[in-house]
Amino acid sequence: MVAMVRVGVAAYPLATALAVGLFALYAVPFVLVARSLDYFEREPPPLVLAAFGWGGLVATATAVRADAAAHDLLAKLVSARFASTWGPALTGPTIEEPVKVLGVAVIVLIAGRQINSVVDGFVYGAFVGLGFQVVENVMYAVNAVALAGRGDRVGPVVAVFLLRGFLGGLWSHTLFSALAGAGVAYWVLHPGRRGCELCAAALAGAWGFHALWNSPWLADGFGYGTAGVLAALLLKGTPALLVILLLVRSAGRREAAFYLRKLAGEPKVATERELAALAAGGTRFAARRFAYARGGLKLARCVRRLQRAQARLALDLSRDLPTRAAEHRAEVLAMRQQLEGQGHPEAYAPNNSGSAGGWFWAVGCVGAAVLAVLLAAAIRALGGG
Numbered sequence: 001m002v003a004m005v006r007v008g009v010a011a012y013p014l015a016t017a018l019a020v021g022l023f024a025l026y027a028v029p030f031v032l033v034a035r036s037l038d039y040f041e042r043e044p045p046p047l048v049l050a051a052f053g054w055g056g057l058v059a060t061a062t063a064v065r066a067d068a069a070a071h072d073l074l075a076k077l078v079s080a081r082f083a084s085t086w087g088p089a090l091t092g093p094t095i096e097e098p099v100k101v102l103g104v105a106v107i108v109l110i111a112g113r114q115i116n117s118v119v120d121g122f123v124y125g126a127f128v129g130l131g132f133q134v135v136e137n138v139m140y141a142v143n144a145v146a147l148a149g150r151g152d153r154v155g156p157v158v159a160v161f162l163l164r165g166f167l168g169g170l171w172s173h174t175l176f177s178a179l180a181g182a183g184v185a186y187w188v189l190h191p192g193r194r195g196c197e198l199c200a201a202a203l204a205g206a207w208g209f210h211a212l213w214n215s216p217w218l219a220d221g222f223g224y225g226t227a228g229v230l231a232a233l234l235l236k237g238t239p240a241l242l243v244i245l246l247l248v249r250s251a252g253r254r255e256a257a258f259y260l261r262k263l264a265g266e267p268k269v270a271t272e273r274e275l276a277a278l279a280a281g282g283t284r285f286a287a288r289r290f291a292y293a294r295g296g297l298k299l300a301r302c303v304r305r306l307q308r309a310q311a312r313l314a315l316d317l318s319r320d321l322p323t324r325a326a327e328h329r330a331e332v333l334a335m336r337q338q339l340e341g342q343g344h345p346e347a348y349a350p351n352n353s354g355s356a357g358g359w360f361w362a363v364g365c366v367g368a369a370v371l372a373v374l375l376a377a378a379i380r381a382l383g384g385g
Contacts, residue, residue, distance in 0.1 A: 012145045012152045019141035019157045023134045026165050030174055034126045036281055037248060038119050040259040040311045047107055047114060051124045054103030055131025055177070059096065060139075063132075066095045085216050093176075093210035096132070100173070101180040101203065103128040108188055115188045117258075118251040125181015129173035136173070137164050171213060171237035175244050180206040182247060209240035253279065262317040263310060269332050270310050273348040278307060283349070290349035295342055303347040306335040 009016045035042065070091035075083035104124050108115055115121060137160065144156035164172075183202020187195040213236055221228025256279045263270040270278070277287040284307055292300035309331040316325035339345055 012142060014152045015145040015154055015157050016138075016142055018154050019138045019161070022157070022161045023137050023141075023165065026137075026161070026169065027130055027134050030126070030130050034123050034130070034174075034178075037252060038123050038255075039281065039284070040255065041116060041120075041315055043114060043120065043123055044111075047111055047124070048127050050110075051103055051107060051127035052131035054106065055100055055128035055133075055173070056135040057131070059099045059103065059128065059132045060135045062099050063096045064139075066099075067091055070095060089211045089215040092214050093207045096173070097176060097180060097203065097206050097210060100128050100132055100177045101125070101184060101206075104177075104181040104184045108184065112188065115185050117255045118182045118185050118189070119248070119255050121181040121183070121185020121188070122178045122248060122251065123181075125184070126174050126178040128181065129175070129177030132177070133169065133173040137161075137169075140164060167233060168213070168237075171209070171240045173210075175240050176206040176210045178244060179209070179240070179247070182251070205243065209243075212236055213240070249280075252281075256280065259311070259314040259318055262314045268336060269313065269329065271346050271348075273346055274310070277348040278310060286349040287347050291344060291347070294344060299339075299342055299344055302335060302338050302342065303344075306332065306339065306347050309335055 035048075071083050071087045074087050074091060104121060107124050141157045141160040144160050145153060148156045180203050183199040183206075186202070187199035189195070190198075215236075218232035218236065219229075221230070221232045260270075260275050260278060263275060274287075277283045287307070288300045288303050291303040309328055313325060313328040313332055316328055336345075339347065
């Protein structure tokens with residue numbers, strides 16, 4: 001893997017640098033979302049980096065050679081045409097998903113005490129998949145430059161970035177590995193037969209979604225050109241996204257309910273409306289946005305600091321750490337005093353759910369429009385329109 005990158009830097013320094021920079025920036029929103037999911041108990045940065053490194057180095061290095069060997073074997077056993085058409089759907093997930101989920105298994109073996117909920121497995125799996133996705137996309141971008149045969153040009157890099165980043169990235173390795181990681185975490189937390197069965201179901205789901213995405217089905221876009229291709233890709237990718245969203249929502253609510261029970265009954269620490277606001281990312285954001293509307297950035301930051309202090313206090317109480325709990329309780333009370341001094345005694349937003357839902361649909365509509373524009377631009381860049 002390192003040798004491949006070295007060759008790319010030597011032959012196409014500008015294109016390789018752009019590919020690395022673009023996909024590094026592209027990873028930032030994924031990192032922020034994954035970190036925000038585990039709001040109450042943040043995973044240790046060294047373990048998160050280890051998960052990312054496993055996906056970006058170990059998994060990709062293994063998959064590159066194994067995928068090529070499996071493709072050749074499939075061509076010999078069936079036919080070259082079958083391997084070319086169905087090889088990515090059969091060999092890709094069969095090799096890549098087990099290699100990636102091994103990264104989560106290694107983290108369980110090294111630091112099993114960090115797996116306290118299904119969300120933990122989701123986060124580690126997501127970072128393994130993100131590492132794989134970023135490095136694989138950089139490789140595809142550099143290969144596209146080489147295949148173009150026009151020297152150190154950035155056009156192929158931009159085209160790959162648009163196609164594999166914005167179109168395929170929403171339901172690619174990050175989601176597949178997150179689902180598999182959640183299954184592993186469930187088995188760790190429920191080591192009986194049911195845990196094993198649900199872990200196997202999660203692994204099968206990751207394999208199935210990966211195979212569906214790589215399959216040649218609907219490749220012609222129903223015969224409707226660019227719009228049809230866009231619709232077909234959304235149809236193939238949306239099931240994985242919906243399953244992950246439902247899983248994260250359910251697991252996140254369970255985890256939040258566990259920690260928030262530690263704060264119940266102390267209005268000075270957290271009121272009932274604040275507990276409801278802390279339960280989900282959307283309602284936490286709505287509380288900060290409401291504070292911003294009332295008192296600007298300063299008040300919004302106060303609400304954010306209060307929420308983080310409340311989360312840390314809940315974690316300390318759950319782990320029976322009285323000294324740290326006392327420190328964070330004092331922090332909560334100090335932030336409460338600041339909010340009261342600014343005429344904003346509670347960190348919540350009226351009509352949280354409706355406000356969050358409106359933002360969700362608005363962002364979804366804008367995202368769909370941007371996606372269509374990016375797809376059209378990528379097709380033009382590749383010379384297809």
